Amino acid sequence: MNTPIESRARRRALKTLAATGMALGGLSLGLLTPAQVLAAAPGMPLPDEAVADTLVRLFGDRKPQPAGEHIKLDAPLIAENGSVVPIRIESDLPMAADNYVKHVYIISDKNRRPLNAKFTLTPESGRLSMATNVRMAGTTDVRVIAEMSDGTLWEAKQEVKVTVGGCGG
Amino acid sequence: MATGQVRIRVPDGVKAGDVVTVRVLVTHPMEVLRMEGGKPVEKNYNFIHRMAATYNGKTVFEAETTQAVSQNPFFSFPVKVTEPGKLQIQFEDTEGRSYTGETDIKF
Numbered sequence: 001m002n003t004p005i006e007s008r009a010r011r012r013a014l015k016t017l018a019a020t021g022m023a024l025g026g027l028s029l030g031l032l033t034p035a036q037v038l039a040a041a042p043g044m045p046l047p048d049e050a051v052a053d054t055l056v057r058l059f060g061d062r063k064p065q066p067a068g069e070h071i072k073l074d075a076p077l078i079a080e081n082g083s084v085v086p087i088r089i090e091s092d093l094p095m096a097a098d099n100y101v102k103h104v105y106i107i108s109d110k111n112r113r114p115l116n117a118k119f120t121l122t123p124e125s126g127r128l129s130m131a132t133n134v135r136m137a138g139t140t141d142v143r144v145i146a147e148m149s150d151g152t153l154w155e156a157k158q159e160v161k162v163t164v165g166g167c168g169g
Numbered sequence: 170m171a172t173g174q175v176r177i178r179v180p181d182g183v184k185a186g187d188v189v190t191v192r193v194l195v196t197h198p199m200e201v202l203r204m205e206g207g208k209p210v211e212k213n214y215n216f217i218h219r220m221a222a223t224y225n226g227k228t229v230f231e232a233e234t235t236q237a238v239s240q241n242p243f244f245s246f247p248v249k250v251t252e253p254g255k256l257q258i259q260f261e262d263t264e265g266r267s268y269t270g271e272t273d274i275k276f
Binding site: 085120124130135 | 224228233247
């Protein structure tokens with residue numbers, strides 16, 4: 001025979017269990033949009049996935065077009081240490097109030113979790129010119145994808161040979 | 170260097186309307202896997218997952234970073250300045266701590 005307090009605790013536990021189940025179901029059915037998935041677990045690592053899945057998760061069925069001269073991606077040809085690979089991005093894409101680069105994604109194809117970082121810019125940035133250091137698990141392509149405010153995607157790619165992989169990634 | 174130290178560098182001799190490249194470095198281990206009893210634990214990560222820069226209270230640059238950003242993260246980003254002001258940069262890590270640094274951009 002349960003005391004009232006015990007049964008209340010049990011009911012609460014069951015309720016939590018049900019809610020968790022629903023949340024998991026939502027994820028596996030792909031009902032959540034990419035933004036929600038990114039926001040759902042702040043600070044938790046992204047799922048292990050192939051780069052194609054990452055691209056679908058981030059951009060859906062939108063295909064990036066080669067940026068050519070528009071984005072200059074400066075990364076080392078050979079990086080001795082995969083845990084610090086400097087990446088520099090310069091671009092002449094417009095930064096006007098009605099048409100500007102909204103997000104910049106850095107993606108390393110062969111990393112266990114390909115998305116390195118996502119940046120958000122504003123028209124006040126003036127000009128796309130930025131740099132950071134990323135980890136790379138091994139020799140692979142680095143992609144930089146710029147998402148314009150109207151949804152157009154521009155992609156620049158370069159292979160970086162990594163001598164010693166930066167663990168995890 | 171203590172964890173969470175934020176160092177910001179802006180160029181001198183800025184004029185109104187210039188696009189300034191801000192360079193910022195925060196001291197943080199960006200742990201990928203934490204070891205417990207000699208074994209890696211697939212949780213309890215500790216890395217910086219968010220960075221936001223505001224200029225005179227207006228957000229100018231944001232970053233969502235993952236565990237695949239190097240130890241002691243470094244970023245450089247552009248800001249178009251029209252008036253002198255205060256640049257404030259805040260980092261948040263997955264353990265809920267936040268680190269802030271600020272500097273003045275003078276003309």
